[in-house]
Amino acid sequence: MARVRDIPSSELPPDLAAIYERFAADYGPFRNQVAVFAHVPAALRHLMAMLMELREAKTLPKRYLEIAIIVVSKLNECHYCVAHHTPFLTVEGISPAGIDRILDYRDHPELDEVDRVVVEWAIAAWETPNRIRDALYQRLRAHFSEAQVVELALRTTLCGFFNRFNDALQIEEEQEAQARLAAAGG
Structure with missing residues (x-):
């Protein structure tokens, strides 16, 4: 168990909950990590969204x-x-x-x-x-x-x-x- 509590997406505003759930569903089995990042909305909004955008761009094999x-x-x-x-x-x-x-x-x-x-x-x-x-x-x-x-x-x-x-x-x-x-x- 992480040192901080996992925050479920249901506790987040809709825009952040959408990023959270999209990341957890599409990026890979990283739900425990994203549940911890949810403590810092800016990190969730920018880091997780950036990772998904980089994956979609496929700049790097x-x-x-x-x-x-x-x-x-x-x-x-x-x-x-x-x-x-x-x-x-x-x-x-x-x-x-x-x-x-x-x-x-x-x-x-x-x-x-x-x-x-x-x-x-x-x-x-x-x-x-x-x-x-x-x-x-x-x-x-x-x-x-x-x-x-x-x-x-x-x-x-x-x-x-x-x-x-x-x-x-x-x-x-x-x-x-x-x-x-x-x-x-x-």
Whole structure:
């Protein structure tokens, strides 16, 4: 159970309840997280709506987004996010065993050149953002537009925020997320 009470959408104004329910229904099994975010209406209104808008825009291919999210979540040991995003990444073609060892990207048999640069970028963007080498950025730019690089940086670092938020407030994995993880072989 989270450190704060879950707020049901029925306690929110209609505009916020709509965002809450749309996020919980369409984005994935994140109802426990959105129920905590509901304590701060501006966060619910802007963060959840932004995540849905980014997903709809499809600027960044889902495989690379999920790789970055899993990498940062593993670095931060956020079990909530790893559990939620592992099934998304298995759909993108990486096995649960491959996801388990994604931080060992250099010789990872399931990762191609682009996947590897995304892993390397996510690690650098999270751990040493002020020391990312130009060579790594150029390798990333060889595969991604500027808009995609910006979104990758946004989603990578935002993931770290979500990791810390989830852990600080002890948000529990939803049963649906646990079931999806088990079905994915994780």
